Amino acid sequence: MSTTLGSRKVWLYWAAGMAWFYLLLWPLMGIGADGAVSFADSLAVWGYVAAASAALLALRQLHARGAFAAVTSPLARGLAGAKTGMDKVPPAVWWSLALCIAAALPFGSGRYVQDVAINVLIYICLGLGLNVVIGLCGLLDLGYIAFYGVGAYTYALLSIHYAMPFWMALPVAAALAAVAGCIIGYPTLRMRGDYLAIVTLGFGEIVRLILNNWMALTNGPNGILGIRPPTAWWPSFEGTFGFELIQMKKLTALYFVILGLTVLTTIAVHRLNFSRIGRAWEAIREDETAAELMGVNTFRLKLLAYATGAVFGGLAGAFFAARMRFVSPESFTFIESAMVLAMVVLGGMGSIPGVMLGALALVALPEVFRQFELYRMLAFGGAMTVMMLFRPKGLWPAKRFGARSEEMD
Amino acid sequence: MTGTATPILELRDVVTCYGRIQALKGVSLSVMPGEIVTIIGANGAGKSTTLMTICGITPPQSGAVFYQGQRISGLSPDLLPSRGLCQVPEGRRIFPRLTVRENLEMGAFFRRDKDGVQRDLEHVFSLFPVLRERRRQRGGTLSGGEQQMLAIGRALMGRPRMLLLDEPSLGLAPLIVRHIFSIIERINKQEGVTILLVEQNANLALQLASRAYVMETGRVTMEDDARALLANEAIKKAYLGE
Numbered sequence: 001m002s003t004t005l006g007s008r009k010v011w012l013y014w015a016a017g018m019a020w021f022y023l024l025l026w027p028l029m030g031i032g033a034d035g036a037v038s039f040a041d042s043l044a045v046w047g048y049v050a051a052a053s054a055a056l057l058a059l060r061q062l063h064a065r066g067a068f069a070a071v072t073s074p075l076a077r078g079l080a081g082a083k084t085g086m087d088k089v090p091p092a093v094w095w096s097l098a099l100c101i102a103a104a105l106p107f108g109s110g111r112y113v114q115d116v117a118i119n120v121l122i123y124i125c126l127g128l129g130l131n132v133v134i135g136l137c138g139l140l141d142l143g144y145i146a147f148y149g150v151g152a153y154t155y156a157l158l159s160i161h162y163a164m165p166f167w168m169a170l171p172v173a174a175a176l177a178a179v180a181g182c183i184i185g186y187p188t189l190r191m192r193g194d195y196l197a198i199v200t201l202g203f204g205e206i207v208r209l210i211l212n213n214w215m216a217l218t219n220g221p222n223g224i225l226g227i228r229p230p231t232a233w234w235p236s237f238e239g240t241f242g243f244e245l246i247q248m249k250k251l252t253a254l255y256f257v258i259l260g261l262t263v264l265t266t267i268a269v270h271r272l273n274f275s276r277i278g279r280a281w282e283a284i285r286e287d288e289t290a291a292e293l294m295g296v297n298t299f300r301l302k303l304l305a306y307a308t309g310a311v312f313g314g315l316a317g318a319f320f321a322a323r324m325r326f327v328s329p330e331s332f333t334f335i336e337s338a339m340v341l342a343m344v345v346l347g348g349m350g351s352i353p354g355v356m357l358g359a360l361a362l363v364a365l366p367e368v369f370r371q372f373e374l375y376r377m378l379a380f381g382g383a384m385t386v387m388m389l390f391r392p393k394g395l396w397p398a399k400r401f402g403a404r405s406e407e408m409d
Numbered sequence: 410m411t412g413t414a415t416p417i418l419e420l421r422d423v424v425t426c427y428g429r430i431q432a433l434k435g436v437s438l439s440v441m442p443g444e445i446v447t448i449i450g451a452n453g454a455g456k457s458t459t460l461m462t463i464c465g466i467t468p469p470q471s472g473a474v475f476y477q478g479q480r481i482s483g484l485s486p487d488l489l490p491s492r493g494l495c496q497v498p499e500g501r502r503i504f505p506r507l508t509v510r511e512n513l514e515m516g517a518f519f520r521r522d523k524d525g526v527q528r529d530l531e532h533v534f535s536l537f538p539v540l541r542e543r544r545r546q547r548g549g550t551l552s553g554g555e556q557q558m559l560a561i562g563r564a565l566m567g568r569p570r571m572l573l574l575d576e577p578s579l580g581l582a583p584l585i586v587r588h589i590f591s592i593i594e595r596i597n598k599q600e601g602v603t604i605l606l607v608e609q610n611a612n613l614a615l616q617l618a619s620r621a622y623v624m625e626t627g628r629v630t631m632e633d634d635a636r637a638l639l640a641n642e643a644i645k646k647a648y649l650g651e
Contacts, residue, residue, distance in 0.1 A: 276518075279507075283515050286504035289466060293498060295490035295519035295567065 014057055022046050028378070045375070102259055106252045114251040116367055118323065121258040122316050123359040127343040128269045128352065129312025134341070135350035135398070136278060137305035138285025139189070140197040142337055143204020146184070147177040147310040149211060149332035151317025156224045156327045157217070166230035166322050170315060177314025178307040180207075185306035189299060192288065204337055211329040223328025230257050230322050254323050261319055265312050270352055272308065281305055282350075346387060348394025357395045361387075415478055417442045417571055417603050418463070418494075423472035423482075425455075425462045432458040434627040435472065440571070440605055445597050447606040447614040447635065449648055450624035456607040457499050459624070460573045463605075464489055464496050476571070491519045493570035497577065499607075501560040505549030509540055512548045512559055516566030526566070533562040536592055554585035561592065571603040572596065578610045586610065590617055611648035615639045623648075 022042070029042040062068065106114050130144045154173040158164040164172075188199045211218050218224065232253070233243040248254055272278050280301050283291035292298050321327045339362060347358025365383060369376045387395070416439035425433040433455045440446045448456050461467045463474055465486035474482040476494055489495075495516075504512050513533060517526040534541040537558040543551060548559060557577055564572055574593065578586040590613055596602050608614035615621055615635040623631040623644065631638070638644045 279511065279515065280518060282507060282511075283504050283518075286506055287502050290498060290502040290504065291515070292466065292486045293464060293490070293496050293502075294515050294563070295487045296515075297485065297487040 010057070010061065014054065018046075018050050018053070021049065099263070103256075106255045111251060114255055116364065118251065118255055118258055120360055120363045121255075121262045122320055122323075123340065123343060123363050124262050124356050125258070125265045125312055125316035125319075126340045127347065127355040127359045128265050129309045129316070130340050131309075131344050131350065131352070131355045132269060132272065132281075132312070133305050133309035134344055135355075136273065136281040136285065137302060138281075139302060139305065140193070140200070141306075141309070142197050142201040142334070142341065143184070143207070144200075144309065144313060144340055145332050145334075145337040146204045146207035147180055147313030148317040148320065148336070149207055149329070150177045150180045150310075151314030152321040152327045152331070153211060153218060153224070153317075154314070155318035155321045156227045159227045159321070160224060163228070166228070166318070170318050173318035174311045174314045177310040177317070180314075181307040181310030182303060185303045189302045189306065201334070201337075204334060208329050208332050208334075211332065218329070221329060223326055223330075225326050227321050227325045227327065229254070229325060258319050258323070261315055265315065266352060269312070273350075273352070277301065277304065342384070346384065346394060348397040351394065351396050351398035354394045354396035354398065361395065414441055416440055416475075417477055418605065419475040420459070420463070421473050421475070423459075423462055423474065424470045425458055425467050426470050427458075427467070431470075432467075432627055433462060433469070436624075436627070436629055437472075438622050438629060438632070440603060442570075442603055443597075443601055444620065445594075445604045445606060445618045447608055447618035447621045448624055449608055449611040449614055449621060451648075452609070453626070454624040455627040456624055457575055458627075460496060460498075460575050460605070460607055463573060464494070487519075490567045490569075493568065494573070495564040495567045495569035495571075496573040497560045497564045497575060499575035500579065501553075501556045503548040503551075503556050503559050503563065506547055508545055508547055509551070509559055510544040512563050513540070513544075513566050516563035519567070525568075529566050529568060533565055536565070536595070537562055554581050554589070557581060557585075557589055558592075561589070561596075565596070569602055571605070574604060574606045576607055576609060578608060578613065586613065593617065611644070612639075612650075615649075 025046055026039070026042045029045065030038055032038065063072065105117055109117075126144070126148060129147075130141065133139050133141045133144065151173040154176045155164075155166065155169045158169045158172060159166070184200070184203045188196060188203070191199060212221055214220070228247065230248045230253075231245055232248055234246045236242055236244040248257065280291065280296045283294065283296060284298050284301060288298055320331070324331075343358035343362050344355055345358075346361060347356065348354025366376055366380055369379050372379060391397075418440040420436055420438050423433050423436045424431060436455070436459055438446075438448075438459075448459060450456050458467060462469050462482075463476075465482070465484055469482050472482070473480050476489075476492065481489065481492075481494075504515060507515065510530075513530055514526070517529065520526055534544075539555055540558060540562055543555065548556065551559060557579075561574070561577065577589050577593065581589070593604060593606070594617060597604050606614055606618060615638055618635040621633065621635045621638050622629050623638070631644075633641070639649070
């Protein structure tokens, strides 16, 4: 065994890992709600996992010994060739291709796919916003979802009390979120690192509690019903040709609204990333004191990062309210902040395509695992652990492809 | 020193605290334009705190800092580079994940004259040719000596009239230290940049500087011509290891 399938040590580690996994698994599955104890279910699942991991490990060992060289080396050469070929294609082509696919998606797909796709796009907007704060400026914000909530409630209240159209309320929601960002940022941004994380966590909870308890304004935990969907002028051919104002209740229409918002957010974040301000944010992330010594007004720029992130959160929030046509404080809990943060970290901090991939992975993966309803979170956690082990910098790490910095060379 | 000229930098009775601990207990010193002045002293004497106080990172509790005749204590630190006061901080503090070139560009962050920045970039590359070779590399991948050169180059990108250098020899091989000191001398002699140098390597610093201050536990205990201090028996014993 130790000659063909790797050293004995590797398999000992595997056995220890599997034993540990069973110790973890059994209490989850083996103890019933009524106190009944059984081993059958947990052993069955454990058996599948053990067999699959053993097979994978064996393949990996064989691969390390070059058993598949005949297959893998031409494959690797082909992939490397494809990669250099793909690098020659300008990124604009890839972006337009992605946009075309995204634009074509709702045609010929069902309600379910469109629903998931809308969710993915909302989270991409949130992830890109949080990416400004964490990925570029390096401020760990655990209460980011508060700005999403501010945006959502802004549109919800404006819509039901003043019947303000979505498109007019959108900038108001963004502005109010920015104000909220400044209010939260002003006292907290003097803190650094872990302290900032804890304080933002607190502020996120404060916003949620206000939404939950200010009955007169927000209707508390019952939420706000009857929010209007976005409207659009649509060409009508009934009788004479003209435009009529319609309410966008169809998922397809809503999909294009959020797609538009996502494109807007992406372009804005990209431009910020490569601007003077973006460079200053990166310097602050790398070494705040040094940045200050270079003449960067760190306080103002950190506040700006916070407000900018909040704006994108607010935009996504307003759309969320218009899409659900209902908001309640439940949608803005800490776990949502944690999810968005996980998307940014998993995808690759500071990388726009990374954040998109992260959002796609974290929204779409649980959908894929829906059949295993009960073990969904288990599989989800396992998948995240594996991904962070093998790709610690994220799925698509930020690259320094400085059109800015290499222009003179 | 002529009595009529005004110092480019002056500290008057500066007290700086970290919490309840006084790190500077009333420091007064002055630097004339075009000079190289060094502050020597043991660990914890308050040398680095002096530089951080000048730049406003740790503002003074009492006393005042004057630069070119104007009071700068109480100003926000980010306003100083544009006035020509730049610091090369202790431990280099380059931006590890930015490229060498981006690091240098950060040094010129407050400047809007693109042509001038480009010329200064060429100038820094001519002072430190190794940085040109490594301009696309991330700052964190450079060796210690190269990082020190990058930190000095970055400060020069702000076109300083006065440069504060905090322990440029820290953790570097003697040969590299000599090279860096020769560049510091060149910056002073050829470009007329006034230099305030904080060093533990007292021997080297005193050879380079015209005047020196000796600090002990938050106070200036001695001030003299560098050459006189090099010959001073007490200094020899305490700081020159003879």
